[in-house]
Amino acid sequence: MASENEVWKIENDLCRCCHNEGKFVNLVEPRIYLNQKEVYGEMLKDCFSIDIKPVPGVLCASTYTICDMCITQLRDAISFQKQILHCEKKFLDLYEKNAIKAKTEIIVKTEVDIEIEDDAKQNDSLMSFDEDDYSPEEDIEYELKIENEESDDDQPLVPKKRPKANPKPVPKPEPVSSKKPDSGGAKKKKEGSCFDGKYTIKVTGHEKKYECNDCQRAFPKRPNFTQY
Structure with missing residues:
Protein backbone atom coordinates (compact mmCIF):
# COMPACT_ATOMS: atom_id res chain seq x y z
CA MET A 1 0.00 0.00 0.00
CA LYS A 97 -14.39 -47.18 -19.30
CA ASN A 98 -12.41 -49.27 -16.77
CA ALA A 99 -9.50 -49.14 -19.17
CA ILE A 100 -6.83 -48.36 -16.53
CA LYS A 101 -5.10 -51.38 -15.10
CA ALA A 102 -2.55 -51.20 -12.30
CA LYS A 103 0.45 -53.49 -12.35
CA THR A 104 0.58 -55.59 -9.21
CA GLU A 105 3.70 -57.31 -7.99
CA ILE A 106 3.86 -60.04 -5.39
CA ILE A 107 6.93 -59.69 -3.24
CA VAL A 108 7.88 -62.83 -1.34
CA LYS A 109 10.22 -62.30 1.53
CA THR A 110 12.53 -65.18 2.32
CA GLU A 111 13.62 -65.41 5.89
CA VAL A 112 17.06 -66.85 6.39
CA ASP A 113 17.90 -68.30 9.75
CA ILE A 114 21.41 -67.43 10.74
CA GLU A 115 22.92 -69.34 13.59
CA ILE A 116 25.04 -67.12 15.73
CA GLU A 117 27.32 -68.70 18.22
CA ASP A 118 27.39 -67.52 21.76
CA ASP A 119 29.74 -64.58 22.25
CA ALA A 120 31.16 -66.12 25.36
CA LYS A 121 32.09 -69.31 23.51
CA GLN A 122 33.70 -67.33 20.73
CA ASN A 123 35.73 -65.31 23.20
CA ASP A 124 36.84 -68.46 25.01
CA SER A 125 37.94 -70.09 21.76
CA LEU A 126 39.86 -67.00 20.73
CA MET A 127 41.54 -66.45 24.09
CA SER A 128 42.48 -70.10 24.75
CA PHE A 129 46.17 -70.85 24.24
CA ASP A 130 47.98 -74.04 25.08
CA GLU A 131 51.68 -73.57 25.86
CA ASP A 132 52.42 -77.20 25.02
CA ASP A 133 51.19 -76.69 21.43
CA TYR A 134 53.32 -73.61 20.91
CA SER A 135 56.31 -74.00 18.63
CA PRO A 136 58.90 -71.26 17.77
CA GLU A 137 59.06 -72.65 14.20
CA GLU A 138 55.46 -71.47 13.67
CA ASP A 139 56.44 -67.90 14.53
CA ILE A 140 59.43 -67.98 12.18
CA GLU A 141 57.31 -69.35 9.33
CA TYR A 142 54.62 -66.76 9.91
CA GLU A 143 57.17 -63.93 10.08
CA LEU A 144 58.76 -64.96 6.75
CA LYS A 145 55.33 -65.10 5.13
CA ILE A 146 54.44 -61.59 6.29
CA GLU A 147 57.77 -60.18 5.11
CA ASN A 148 57.02 -61.36 1.55
CA GLU A 149 53.70 -59.51 1.43
CA GLU A 150 53.90 -55.76 0.90
CA SER A 151 51.32 -53.31 2.22
CA ASP A 152 49.87 -50.27 0.37
CA ASP A 153 52.83 -48.20 1.54
CA ASP A 154 55.35 -50.81 0.22
CA GLN A 155 56.39 -51.54 3.78
CA PRO A 156 56.46 -55.12 5.12
CA LEU A 157 54.36 -55.85 8.14
CA VAL A 158 56.26 -58.13 10.54
CA PRO A 159 54.36 -59.13 13.67
CA LYS A 160 56.18 -59.35 16.92
CA LYS A 161 57.26 -62.79 18.02
CA ARG A 162 55.19 -64.15 20.82
CA PRO A 163 57.24 -64.69 23.96
CA LYS A 164 57.39 -68.25 25.10
CA ALA A 165 56.10 -68.76 28.58
CA ASN A 166 58.74 -69.78 31.07
CA PRO A 167 58.07 -73.31 32.33
CA LYS A 168 57.36 -73.59 35.97
CA PRO A 169 60.27 -75.16 37.93
CA VAL A 170 59.55 -78.68 39.01
CA PRO A 171 60.60 -79.28 42.62
CA LYS A 172 63.16 -82.05 42.95
CA PRO A 173 62.20 -84.92 45.21
CA GLU A 174 64.10 -85.09 48.42
CA PRO A 175 66.43 -88.11 48.67
CA VAL A 176 65.09 -90.86 50.77
CA SER A 177 67.60 -92.17 53.25
CA SER A 178 67.91 -95.94 53.33
CA LYS A 179 69.29 -95.85 56.86
CA LYS A 180 67.01 -96.74 59.69
CA PRO A 181 66.76 -94.47 62.71
CA ASP A 182 69.41 -95.25 65.25
CA SER A 183 68.59 -96.47 68.70
CA GLY A 184 70.38 -95.40 71.85
CA GLY A 185 73.43 -97.65 71.22
CA ALA A 186 73.80 -96.53 67.57
CA LYS A 187 74.08 -92.89 68.66
CA LYS A 188 77.60 -93.47 70.04
CA LYS A 189 78.63 -95.09 66.80
CA LYS A 190 77.45 -92.01 64.89
CA GLU A 191 79.73 -89.86 66.94
CA GLY A 192 82.67 -91.89 65.56
CA SER A 193 83.42 -94.13 68.54
CA CYS A 194 83.69 -97.85 68.62
CA PHE A 195 85.29 -100.27 71.06
CA ASP A 196 88.02 -102.76 70.28
CA GLY A 197 89.94 -104.19 73.27
CA LYS A 198 91.98 -101.63 75.27
CA TYR A 199 91.48 -98.65 72.98
CA THR A 200 88.62 -96.86 71.34
CA ILE A 201 88.61 -95.83 67.70
CA LYS A 202 87.06 -92.33 67.31
CA VAL A 203 86.36 -90.81 63.89
CA THR A 204 85.85 -87.05 63.61
CA GLY A 205 85.20 -86.00 60.02
CA HIS A 206 88.01 -87.62 58.00
CA GLU A 207 90.31 -87.94 61.00
CA LYS A 208 90.66 -91.23 62.78
CA LYS A 209 92.23 -91.56 66.27
CA TYR A 210 92.93 -94.33 68.69
CA GLU A 211 92.08 -93.35 72.29
CA CYS A 212 93.26 -95.31 75.34
CA ASN A 213 90.52 -96.53 77.58
CA ASP A 214 92.65 -95.98 80.71
CA CYS A 215 94.39 -92.63 80.21
CA GLN A 216 92.23 -91.27 77.38
CA ARG A 217 95.29 -90.33 75.30
CA ALA A 218 94.64 -90.39 71.56
CA PHE A 219 97.05 -91.50 68.81
CA PRO A 220 96.69 -91.08 65.08
CA LYS A 221 98.01 -94.53 64.27
CA ARG A 222 97.43 -97.84 65.90
CA PRO A 223 101.15 -98.77 66.00
CA ASN A 224 101.81 -95.64 68.01
CA PHE A 225 99.25 -96.79 70.49
CA THR A 226 100.88 -100.23 70.94
CA GLN A 227 104.34 -98.71 71.25
CA TYR A 228 103.19 -96.30 73.91
Missing part, protein backbone atom coordinates in the same frame (compact mmCIF):
# COMPACT_ATOMS: atom_id res chain seq x y z
CA ALA A 2 1.27 3.42 -0.98
CA SER A 3 1.91 6.02 1.70
CA GLU A 4 0.02 9.37 1.82
CA ASN A 5 3.02 11.44 0.70
CA GLU A 6 4.18 9.06 -2.05
CA VAL A 7 4.03 10.39 -5.63
CA TRP A 8 4.32 7.97 -8.55
CA LYS A 9 5.39 9.73 -11.69
CA ILE A 10 4.80 7.69 -14.86
CA GLU A 11 6.64 8.75 -18.00
CA ASN A 12 5.82 5.73 -20.26
CA ASP A 13 3.30 2.92 -20.38
CA LEU A 14 2.85 0.93 -17.17
CA CYS A 15 2.55 -2.86 -17.13
CA ARG A 16 -0.31 -3.74 -14.81
CA CYS A 17 1.24 -7.21 -14.12
CA CYS A 18 4.80 -6.22 -13.02
CA HIS A 19 4.77 -2.36 -12.91
CA ASN A 20 7.64 -2.01 -15.38
CA GLU A 21 7.57 1.07 -17.62
CA GLY A 22 8.07 1.17 -21.39
CA LYS A 23 6.26 0.84 -24.68
CA PHE A 24 3.79 -1.97 -24.07
CA VAL A 25 0.67 -3.62 -25.51
CA ASN A 26 -2.89 -2.75 -24.48
CA LEU A 27 -4.64 -5.50 -22.55
CA VAL A 28 -7.74 -5.46 -24.76
CA GLU A 29 -5.94 -4.99 -28.08
CA PRO A 30 -6.03 -8.21 -30.14
CA ARG A 31 -2.73 -9.58 -31.40
CA ILE A 32 -1.78 -12.52 -33.66
CA TYR A 33 0.77 -15.06 -32.41
CA LEU A 34 1.42 -18.30 -34.32
CA ASN A 35 -1.71 -17.77 -36.37
CA GLN A 36 -3.77 -17.49 -33.23
CA LYS A 37 -5.58 -14.46 -31.84
CA GLU A 38 -4.52 -13.32 -28.37
CA VAL A 39 -6.28 -10.87 -26.04
CA TYR A 40 -4.22 -10.70 -22.90
CA GLY A 41 -6.89 -9.26 -20.63
CA GLU A 42 -9.18 -12.20 -21.48
CA MET A 43 -6.32 -14.67 -21.12
CA LEU A 44 -5.64 -13.41 -17.55
CA LYS A 45 -9.30 -13.81 -16.70
CA ASP A 46 -9.58 -17.32 -18.19
CA CYS A 47 -6.34 -18.64 -16.68
CA PHE A 48 -6.21 -16.97 -13.26
CA SER A 49 -9.75 -15.53 -12.89
CA ILE A 50 -8.14 -12.09 -12.63
CA ASP A 51 -10.15 -9.26 -14.19
CA ILE A 52 -7.99 -6.16 -14.70
CA LYS A 53 -10.15 -3.09 -15.42
CA PRO A 54 -9.01 0.25 -16.87
CA VAL A 55 -9.17 3.46 -14.81
CA PRO A 56 -10.99 6.54 -16.16
CA GLY A 57 -9.25 9.74 -17.18
CA VAL A 58 -5.92 10.53 -18.72
CA LEU A 59 -4.24 7.49 -17.12
CA CYS A 60 -6.51 5.00 -18.84
CA ALA A 61 -4.45 4.30 -21.97
CA SER A 62 -0.97 4.44 -20.38
CA THR A 63 -1.81 2.24 -17.38
CA TYR A 64 -3.83 -0.48 -19.11
CA THR A 65 -0.95 -2.36 -20.78
CA ILE A 66 1.18 -5.50 -20.40
CA CYS A 67 4.91 -5.96 -21.13
CA ASP A 68 6.48 -8.62 -23.36
CA MET A 69 7.97 -10.51 -20.40
CA CYS A 70 4.61 -10.90 -18.72
CA ILE A 71 3.04 -11.91 -22.06
CA THR A 72 5.56 -14.76 -22.34
CA GLN A 73 4.76 -15.98 -18.82
CA LEU A 74 1.05 -15.70 -19.53
CA ARG A 75 1.40 -17.83 -22.66
CA ASP A 76 3.31 -20.49 -20.66
CA ALA A 77 0.60 -20.47 -18.01
CA ILE A 78 -2.13 -20.87 -20.63
CA SER A 79 -0.21 -23.75 -22.23
CA PHE A 80 0.26 -25.44 -18.85
CA GLN A 81 -3.42 -24.99 -18.09
CA LYS A 82 -4.40 -26.61 -21.40
CA GLN A 83 -2.05 -29.52 -20.65
CA ILE A 84 -3.66 -30.13 -17.26
CA LEU A 85 -7.19 -29.99 -18.65
CA HIS A 86 -6.34 -32.36 -21.52
CA CYS A 87 -4.64 -34.93 -19.25
CA GLU A 88 -7.41 -34.82 -16.70
CA LYS A 89 -10.11 -35.34 -19.36
CA LYS A 90 -8.23 -38.32 -20.82
CA PHE A 91 -7.75 -39.88 -17.39
CA LEU A 92 -11.42 -39.60 -16.46
CA ASP A 93 -12.54 -41.02 -19.81
CA LEU A 94 -10.34 -44.08 -19.46
CA TYR A 95 -11.29 -44.50 -15.80
CA GLU A 96 -15.00 -44.54 -16.62
Whole structure:
Protein backbone atom coordinates (compact mmCIF):
# COMPACT_ATOMS: atom_id res chain seq x y z
CA MET A 1 0.00 0.00 0.00
CA ALA A 2 1.27 3.42 -0.98
CA SER A 3 1.91 6.02 1.70
CA GLU A 4 0.02 9.37 1.82
CA ASN A 5 3.02 11.44 0.70
CA GLU A 6 4.18 9.06 -2.05
CA VAL A 7 4.03 10.39 -5.63
CA TRP A 8 4.32 7.97 -8.55
CA LYS A 9 5.39 9.73 -11.69
CA ILE A 10 4.80 7.69 -14.86
CA GLU A 11 6.64 8.75 -18.00
CA ASN A 12 5.82 5.73 -20.26
CA ASP A 13 3.30 2.92 -20.38
CA LEU A 14 2.85 0.93 -17.17
CA CYS A 15 2.55 -2.86 -17.13
CA ARG A 16 -0.31 -3.74 -14.81
CA CYS A 17 1.24 -7.21 -14.12
CA CYS A 18 4.80 -6.22 -13.02
CA HIS A 19 4.77 -2.36 -12.91
CA ASN A 20 7.64 -2.01 -15.38
CA GLU A 21 7.57 1.07 -17.62
CA GLY A 22 8.07 1.17 -21.39
CA LYS A 23 6.26 0.84 -24.68
CA PHE A 24 3.79 -1.97 -24.07
CA VAL A 25 0.67 -3.62 -25.51
CA ASN A 26 -2.89 -2.75 -24.48
CA LEU A 27 -4.64 -5.50 -22.55
CA VAL A 28 -7.74 -5.46 -24.76
CA GLU A 29 -5.94 -4.99 -28.08
CA PRO A 30 -6.03 -8.21 -30.14
CA ARG A 31 -2.73 -9.58 -31.40
CA ILE A 32 -1.78 -12.52 -33.66
CA TYR A 33 0.77 -15.06 -32.41
CA LEU A 34 1.42 -18.30 -34.32
CA ASN A 35 -1.71 -17.77 -36.37
CA GLN A 36 -3.77 -17.49 -33.23
CA LYS A 37 -5.58 -14.46 -31.84
CA GLU A 38 -4.52 -13.32 -28.37
CA VAL A 39 -6.28 -10.87 -26.04
CA TYR A 40 -4.22 -10.70 -22.90
CA GLY A 41 -6.89 -9.26 -20.63
CA GLU A 42 -9.18 -12.20 -21.48
CA MET A 43 -6.32 -14.67 -21.12
CA LEU A 44 -5.64 -13.41 -17.55
CA LYS A 45 -9.30 -13.81 -16.70
CA ASP A 46 -9.58 -17.32 -18.19
CA CYS A 47 -6.34 -18.64 -16.68
CA PHE A 48 -6.21 -16.97 -13.26
CA SER A 49 -9.75 -15.53 -12.89
CA ILE A 50 -8.14 -12.09 -12.63
CA ASP A 51 -10.15 -9.26 -14.19
CA ILE A 52 -7.99 -6.16 -14.70
CA LYS A 53 -10.15 -3.09 -15.42
CA PRO A 54 -9.01 0.25 -16.87
CA VAL A 55 -9.17 3.46 -14.81
CA PRO A 56 -10.99 6.54 -16.16
CA GLY A 57 -9.25 9.74 -17.18
CA VAL A 58 -5.92 10.53 -18.72
CA LEU A 59 -4.24 7.49 -17.12
CA CYS A 60 -6.51 5.00 -18.84
CA ALA A 61 -4.45 4.30 -21.97
CA SER A 62 -0.97 4.44 -20.38
CA THR A 63 -1.81 2.24 -17.38
CA TYR A 64 -3.83 -0.48 -19.11
CA THR A 65 -0.95 -2.36 -20.78
CA ILE A 66 1.18 -5.50 -20.40
CA CYS A 67 4.91 -5.96 -21.13
CA ASP A 68 6.48 -8.62 -23.36
CA MET A 69 7.97 -10.51 -20.40
CA CYS A 70 4.61 -10.90 -18.72
CA ILE A 71 3.04 -11.91 -22.06
CA THR A 72 5.56 -14.76 -22.34
CA GLN A 73 4.76 -15.98 -18.82
CA LEU A 74 1.05 -15.70 -19.53
CA ARG A 75 1.40 -17.83 -22.66
CA ASP A 76 3.31 -20.49 -20.66
CA ALA A 77 0.60 -20.47 -18.01
CA ILE A 78 -2.13 -20.87 -20.63
CA SER A 79 -0.21 -23.75 -22.23
CA PHE A 80 0.26 -25.44 -18.85
CA GLN A 81 -3.42 -24.99 -18.09
CA LYS A 82 -4.40 -26.61 -21.40
CA GLN A 83 -2.05 -29.52 -20.65
CA ILE A 84 -3.66 -30.13 -17.26
CA LEU A 85 -7.19 -29.99 -18.65
CA HIS A 86 -6.34 -32.36 -21.52
CA CYS A 87 -4.64 -34.93 -19.25
CA GLU A 88 -7.41 -34.82 -16.70
CA LYS A 89 -10.11 -35.34 -19.36
CA LYS A 90 -8.23 -38.32 -20.82
CA PHE A 91 -7.75 -39.88 -17.39
CA LEU A 92 -11.42 -39.60 -16.46
CA ASP A 93 -12.54 -41.02 -19.81
CA LEU A 94 -10.34 -44.08 -19.46
CA TYR A 95 -11.29 -44.50 -15.80
CA GLU A 96 -15.00 -44.54 -16.62
CA LYS A 97 -14.39 -47.18 -19.30
CA ASN A 98 -12.41 -49.27 -16.77
CA ALA A 99 -9.50 -49.14 -19.17
CA ILE A 100 -6.83 -48.36 -16.53
CA LYS A 101 -5.10 -51.38 -15.10
CA ALA A 102 -2.55 -51.20 -12.30
CA LYS A 103 0.45 -53.49 -12.35
CA THR A 104 0.58 -55.59 -9.21
CA GLU A 105 3.70 -57.31 -7.99
CA ILE A 106 3.86 -60.04 -5.39
CA ILE A 107 6.93 -59.69 -3.24
CA VAL A 108 7.88 -62.83 -1.34
CA LYS A 109 10.22 -62.30 1.53
CA THR A 110 12.53 -65.18 2.32
CA GLU A 111 13.62 -65.41 5.89
CA VAL A 112 17.06 -66.85 6.39
CA ASP A 113 17.90 -68.30 9.75
CA ILE A 114 21.41 -67.43 10.74
CA GLU A 115 22.92 -69.34 13.59
CA ILE A 116 25.04 -67.12 15.73
CA GLU A 117 27.32 -68.70 18.22
CA ASP A 118 27.39 -67.52 21.76
CA ASP A 119 29.74 -64.58 22.25
CA ALA A 120 31.16 -66.12 25.36
CA LYS A 121 32.09 -69.31 23.51
CA GLN A 122 33.70 -67.33 20.73
CA ASN A 123 35.73 -65.31 23.20
CA ASP A 124 36.84 -68.46 25.01
CA SER A 125 37.94 -70.09 21.76
CA LEU A 126 39.86 -67.00 20.73
CA MET A 127 41.54 -66.45 24.09
CA SER A 128 42.48 -70.10 24.75
CA PHE A 129 46.17 -70.85 24.24
CA ASP A 130 47.98 -74.04 25.08
CA GLU A 131 51.68 -73.57 25.86
CA ASP A 132 52.42 -77.20 25.02
CA ASP A 133 51.19 -76.69 21.43
CA TYR A 134 53.32 -73.61 20.91
CA SER A 135 56.31 -74.00 18.63
CA PRO A 136 58.90 -71.26 17.77
CA GLU A 137 59.06 -72.65 14.20
CA GLU A 138 55.46 -71.47 13.67
CA ASP A 139 56.44 -67.90 14.53
CA ILE A 140 59.43 -67.98 12.18
CA GLU A 141 57.31 -69.35 9.33
CA TYR A 142 54.62 -66.76 9.91
CA GLU A 143 57.17 -63.93 10.08
CA LEU A 144 58.76 -64.96 6.75
CA LYS A 145 55.33 -65.10 5.13
CA ILE A 146 54.44 -61.59 6.29
CA GLU A 147 57.77 -60.18 5.11
CA ASN A 148 57.02 -61.36 1.55
CA GLU A 149 53.70 -59.51 1.43
CA GLU A 150 53.90 -55.76 0.90
CA SER A 151 51.32 -53.31 2.22
CA ASP A 152 49.87 -50.27 0.37
CA ASP A 153 52.83 -48.20 1.54
CA ASP A 154 55.35 -50.81 0.22
CA GLN A 155 56.39 -51.54 3.78
CA PRO A 156 56.46 -55.12 5.12
CA LEU A 157 54.36 -55.85 8.14
CA VAL A 158 56.26 -58.13 10.54
CA PRO A 159 54.36 -59.13 13.67
CA LYS A 160 56.18 -59.35 16.92
CA LYS A 161 57.26 -62.79 18.02
CA ARG A 162 55.19 -64.15 20.82
CA PRO A 163 57.24 -64.69 23.96
CA LYS A 164 57.39 -68.25 25.10
CA ALA A 165 56.10 -68.76 28.58
CA ASN A 166 58.74 -69.78 31.07
CA PRO A 167 58.07 -73.31 32.33
CA LYS A 168 57.36 -73.59 35.97
CA PRO A 169 60.27 -75.16 37.93
CA VAL A 170 59.55 -78.68 39.01
CA PRO A 171 60.60 -79.28 42.62
CA LYS A 172 63.16 -82.05 42.95
CA PRO A 173 62.20 -84.92 45.21
CA GLU A 174 64.10 -85.09 48.42
CA PRO A 175 66.43 -88.11 48.67
CA VAL A 176 65.09 -90.86 50.77
CA SER A 177 67.60 -92.17 53.25
CA SER A 178 67.91 -95.94 53.33
CA LYS A 179 69.29 -95.85 56.86
CA LYS A 180 67.01 -96.74 59.69
CA PRO A 181 66.76 -94.47 62.71
CA ASP A 182 69.41 -95.25 65.25
CA SER A 183 68.59 -96.47 68.70
CA GLY A 184 70.38 -95.40 71.85
CA GLY A 185 73.43 -97.65 71.22
CA ALA A 186 73.80 -96.53 67.57
CA LYS A 187 74.08 -92.89 68.66
CA LYS A 188 77.60 -93.47 70.04
CA LYS A 189 78.63 -95.09 66.80
CA LYS A 190 77.45 -92.01 64.89
CA GLU A 191 79.73 -89.86 66.94
CA GLY A 192 82.67 -91.89 65.56
CA SER A 193 83.42 -94.13 68.54
CA CYS A 194 83.69 -97.85 68.62
CA PHE A 195 85.29 -100.27 71.06
CA ASP A 196 88.02 -102.76 70.28
CA GLY A 197 89.94 -104.19 73.27
CA LYS A 198 91.98 -101.63 75.27
CA TYR A 199 91.48 -98.65 72.98
CA THR A 200 88.62 -96.86 71.34
CA ILE A 201 88.61 -95.83 67.70
CA LYS A 202 87.06 -92.33 67.31
CA VAL A 203 86.36 -90.81 63.89
CA THR A 204 85.85 -87.05 63.61
CA GLY A 205 85.20 -86.00 60.02
CA HIS A 206 88.01 -87.62 58.00
CA GLU A 207 90.31 -87.94 61.00
CA LYS A 208 90.66 -91.23 62.78
CA LYS A 209 92.23 -91.56 66.27
CA TYR A 210 92.93 -94.33 68.69
CA GLU A 211 92.08 -93.35 72.29
CA CYS A 212 93.26 -95.31 75.34
CA ASN A 213 90.52 -96.53 77.58
CA ASP A 214 92.65 -95.98 80.71
CA CYS A 215 94.39 -92.63 80.21
CA GLN A 216 92.23 -91.27 77.38
CA ARG A 217 95.29 -90.33 75.30
CA ALA A 218 94.64 -90.39 71.56
CA PHE A 219 97.05 -91.50 68.81
CA PRO A 220 96.69 -91.08 65.08
CA LYS A 221 98.01 -94.53 64.27
CA ARG A 222 97.43 -97.84 65.90
CA PRO A 223 101.15 -98.77 66.00
CA ASN A 224 101.81 -95.64 68.01
CA PHE A 225 99.25 -96.79 70.49
CA THR A 226 100.88 -100.23 70.94
CA GLN A 227 104.34 -98.71 71.25
CA TYR A 228 103.19 -96.30 73.91
